[in-house]
Amino acid sequence: MSxxxxxxxxxxxWPTFKDTWASGKRCIIPAASFDEPNWETGKNVWWRFRRADxxxxxxxxxxxxWTDLDTGELWDNFAMxxxxxxxxxxxxxxxxxxxxxxxxxxxxxxxIPLEANDFDRWLTCTVEEARAMLxxxxxxxxxxxxxxx
Numbered sequence: 108m109s110x111x112x113x114x115x116x117x118x119x120x121w122p123t124f125k126d127t128w129a130s131g132k133r134c135i136i137p138a139a140s141f142d143e144p145n146w147e148t149g150k151n152v153w154w155r156f157r158r159a160d161x162x163x164x165x166x167x168x169x170x171x172x173w174t175d176l177d178t179g180e181l182w183d184n185f186a187m188x189x190x191x192x193x194x195x196x197x198x199x200x201x202x203x204x205x206x207x208x209x210x211x212x213x214x215x216x217x218x219i220p221l222e223a224n225d226f227d228r229w230l231t232c233t234v235e236e237a238r239a240m241l242x243x244x245x246x247x248x249x250x251x252x253x254x255x256x
Contacts (some may be wrong), residue, residue, distance in 0.1 A: 112216070113169055113186040115241050124186070127171045133237060134185050135226055136166040141218055142254060143201040153254040154201065158220075159247065165226055167219040167241065192217035192243045197251060217243040 118124040140157045141164065158164060167188040172181050191214060192198035198217040205213055219241055221229050229240060 111186055112189050114216070115188050115190045115219070118188075124169060127169045129234060131231075131234065131237075132170050133229055134168045134170040135221060135229060136164075136168045136185060136187055138164040138166055140164070141166070143198075144203065145201055145253070146203045147200060151203070154251050155254045156249055156251045159250040162223070164218075165221045165223060167221050167229065188219045188241065189216040190219060190241055190243060191215070195243050195246070197246050197249055198243060220244045220248065 113124050114121075118128050140155050142153050142155050144151045145154045146152075168185045169188065170183060170185045172183050174181055192201075193211055193213055193215050195215070195217060199213070199215045202213075202215055204210075208214075221240065225240060229237060232240075
């Protein structure tokens with residue numbers, strides 16, 4: 108995989124992700140927080156997102172192994188799954204808006220958190236079951252605000 112983010116919409120067809128998704132190479136990316144850019148002031152202000160309950164994130168991802176053609180070395184890599192969050196009350200405020208698109212068509216993105224009690228299932232379930240687990244986080248789960256440096 109050659110990217111850090113993988114859009115869930117259409118990934119079954121995209122050459123970069125289709126085989127990885129179909130073969131069930133799903134992973135969980137641990138994180139204390141994640142950061143997103145907010146442009147509401149006209150300039151980038153980074154926001155930090157933590158879980159409101161203080162637990163670490165387990166973000167949905169895909170993994171794969173690629174071979175360095177020059178050395179033959181094997182490298183494991185991963186991509187975070189993201190999905191459209193245009194309708195989300197908080198995530199829709201992140202990222203720079205496209206002035207050529209209406210507000211409801213900005214294609215704002217969100218990572219996909221998994222609940223701890225779903226971790227084993229995410230790693231072992233069918234593709235159809237995994238697809239059903241892909242949801243943007245409920246706003247109540249998020250503790251977010253401008254990053255103070």
